[in-house]
Amino acid sequence: MQPAPQVDATDQGEATDQGIPVIDVGPFIRGEAGTGAVVRAIETACRTTGFFLVTGHGVSPERTMRLYNLARAFFDLPEDYKRSHGRGTGLNGGVAFSPIADEALAATKGIKTPGDYKESLNFGLRLNGDTWPDQPEGIESAFRDYFSEMESLAGHLRRIFCQAIGLEPDYFEPAFENHLSALRVINYPEQELDPLPGQLRAGVHTDYGFMTILRSEASSGGLQVQTRDGRWLDAPSIDGAYVVNIADAFMRWSNDEWVSTPHRVANPPRNRKGSSRRQSIPFFVNPSKETVISCLEPFCTDGKQAKYEPITYGDYIELKTRQAFGR
Known part of the structure; x- marks a missing residue:
């Protein structure tokens, strides 16, 4: 991956060559000069591309690499071992394994394709899963430690969003007291054979929830973001940075302005x-x-009408999940 560029606090939101801005959120997190520039840059990104990269986030690189390495070790295990774990749903806070081609994300956009060429491990504090595998040793604690890092970063980003919108700093926090956030590690294997017609590593989709915070890596065959005029841009991979994108539930919350x-x-x-x-x-x-x-x-003032009827997040996510897994 490329080294992270140094972005001055007065020049926040400087776009990469691909048009996706890189924003140093450190000034906001530490309460230093430049907080306003951070907020303005993120608001602009949320209204235009819906994607941005963040540096200065304070996430532990040691916890990140520990999860990365242990998950990779799991994916390298024999297929029959992997399929014998993470397929049940009886344990709250357990692990879920999704094998290659189990999920077709394009179905959420009404597009019929073969299953996506990827496999994944999934975990959420309040999501149902299965008993954790005994190989590799320590994988459960690695997931839980990294989950805690992401909870902290997500809290900082929510407060930035509140300031950008004009809400009280902790406006969203009651909604996240019993949050359904999910941590997923995805393995995109080598493609030794040609994929099936219409099959991608992950089909075109939008994410379902509030936002997504992604740790990615450089490779051929990577994340692509669709522009407003329909072009596909390769998302940059910058060492130590996280890709953040607005998801469907928050777009609905913002009356489609973000x-x-x-x-x-x-x-x-x-x-x-x-x-x-x-x-x-x-x-x-x-x-x-x-x-x-x-x-x-703030998105329903000056005569603006709400575009959507209110819906609970539980009902919304159930619909999206059924579409993705063809249920």
Whole structure:
């Protein structure tokens, strides 16, 4: 991955070559000069691309790499071992394993495709799963430690959003007291054979919840973001930075003023040189099941009408999940 660029607090939101801004959130987190520039840069990104990268976030690199390495070790285990774990739903806070082609994300956009060419491990404090595997040793604690890091970063970003919108700093916090956030590690294996027609590593989709915080890596066949005019941009991979994007529930909360942008993970080119294996770690920031998603007051003023009827997050996510897994 590339070194992270140094962005001056007065020049926040400087776009990468791909048009996705890189924003140093350190001044906001530490309460230093430049907080206003951070807030303005993030608001602009949320209204235009729906995607931005953050540096200065304070996430532990040691906890990040520990999770990365242990998850990779799990994915390298025999297929029959992997499929014998994480397939049940009887344990709250357990692990869920999704094998290759189990999920077709494009179905949430009404597009029929073969299952996505990826496998994943999934965990949430309040989500049902299965007993954790005994191999590799320490994988459960690695998930829980990294989950805690992401909870902290998500809290900082929510407070930035509040300031950008004109809400009290802790406005969203009641909605996240019993949050349904999910941590996923995704393995995109080498593609030794041609994918099926229409099959991608991850089909075009938007994320379901409040926002997503992604730890990604450089590879051929990576994350692509769709522009407003329909072009696909390769998202940059910058060492130590996180990709953040607005998700559907928050777009609905903002009356469609903050955008949840379609994205996908492309297949590697067939004439590639070297490895195309890829591993990413998204953290899906989701409110509680009972949270009502309805137009926030600042987005329903001056004669603006709410575009959507209120809906609980539980009902909303159930619909989206059924679509993705064809249930």
